[in-house]
Amino acid sequence: MGRERARYWKARWPVVHPRLDADSVLQQVIALDATVTGLEKQSYWRAVYRRYGAGLHEHRHFLVAVSGKRIVGFLIGEVRDWEFGSPPCGWVFAIDVMPEARQSGIGAQLLQAVCTLFRREGVRTVRTMLSSDNTLILSFFRSQGMMAGSLIPLEMDLD
Secondary structure, eight states, X not given: OTTOOOEEEEOOSSOOOSSOOHHHHHHHHHHHHHHHHSOOOHHHHXXXXXXXXXOOSTTEXXXXXXXXXXXXXXXXEEEEOSGGGOOSEEEEEEEEEOGGGTTSSHHHHHHHHHHXXXXXXXXXXXXXXXXXXXXXXXXXXHHTTOOOOSOOXXXXXXX
């Protein structure tokens, strides 16, 4: 695949793309995630796709990168309003690229595409949250210009 630029589209339910249908998109995203995480989360991804891939809400985005008929990456994000007193901002809550397609700019193109959509929606800030030990994705986001923000994540065990 090399430095080939993949094509992108905002997924819809059903996907309006000449070579891929909605079920194909969903199955490929589930497979890509399972390749990376080692877990096949069918029900989780079906719910996410219904919420973000159905095209029912203009501020929710389910983007995929395609090479031929194969999905090689995806990104899911949305505009969230006034969380914790923050003005509306874009949130990226899922991004992944097939391991063999990494380092080819696909993740950067997906992030750039969703940032373009966020800007069109009047958003001027994009955020994400990740595990502090996930150095791969942390390095990716930092390479794209993201840095620690003003919000501090807090958590507690309920056991």
